Structures are given as C-alpha cells and as structure tokens.
Amino acid sequence: MHRNKTYKQQNLDFLYRELARLNNPAGIGELLRSLLTPAELEDLASRWEILKRLHRGDTQRKIARELHLGLCKITRGSKELKKEGSIVKEILTRKE
Structure with missing residues (x-):
C-alpha cells in the first residue's frame, strides 16, 4: 500500500x-x-440476519440450514461478534 x-x-x-x-x-x-445493487443490499440484509441469530445464540449449522448459506459466511459473523470491542455486538446488545 x-x-x-x-x-x-x-x-x-x-x-x-x-x-x-x-x-x-x-x-x-x-x-x-x-x-448498491439490489443483490448487494440483499447480501447486506442477509449478513445482518446472520449476526442477529448468532447473537441470540443460534448455532452456525442451524443458521446455515435455515438461511441456505455456507458456513464460511456465518463463521465470519461469529468471529466479528467475538472480537473485543465489536461495534456489531454493541449495536445488537443496544437493540435488545
């Protein structure tokens, strides 16, 4: 860079x-x-749904099955929620 x-x-x-x-x-x-294209907006909404479900305690496999997604996309969200100081986790906690 x-x-x-x-x-x-x-x-x-x-x-x-x-x-x-x-x-x-x-x-x-x-x-x-x-x-963003409609597909990109849908992807963004899908990613947020993954994060919400992970935050409430759903398993990655359950989310993958119900949303018809690969585990890699879900694992990324899981890692984000585990990060110290995660803004995503802060927002989801605030929402409750």
Whole structure:
C-alpha cells in the first residue's frame, strides 16, 4: 500500500463521514440504494440476519440450514461478534 491513502480508502472515509452526518435513516437508505445493487443490499440484509441469530445464540449449522448459506459466511459473523470491542455486538446488545 502506498504511503498516502489510496483513492478507494479516501472514498470509504468520505462515505463513512457522510453516513454519520446524515443522521437520518431514510437518507441513509436512499444513499445505500443509490450505491448498491439490489443483490448487494440483499447480501447486506442477509449478513445482518446472520449476526442477529448468532447473537441470540443460534448455532452456525442451524443458521446455515435455515438461511441456505455456507458456513464460511456465518463463521465470519461469529468471529466479528467475538472480537473485543465489536461495534456489531454493541449495536445488537443496544437493540435488545
């Protein structure tokens, strides 16, 4: 990686700041629908469902069976929830 941020990282940093500034679920939804394909949005929703189910204690195999997904995708979510200081875990805990 270059010493300076790549254009991709610069763009991601910009989007993160703008999403934080929106502070408006409808606006965030509109932005995501503008940037992502319907399949990418479905994948995002699927990943969130995996995280919710893992957080409530469902097994990876049960989730794989019910959502018709591979274990690799579910394992990634499981690792994220086990990370110290996981923002995902914080959000899911706050939601309860």
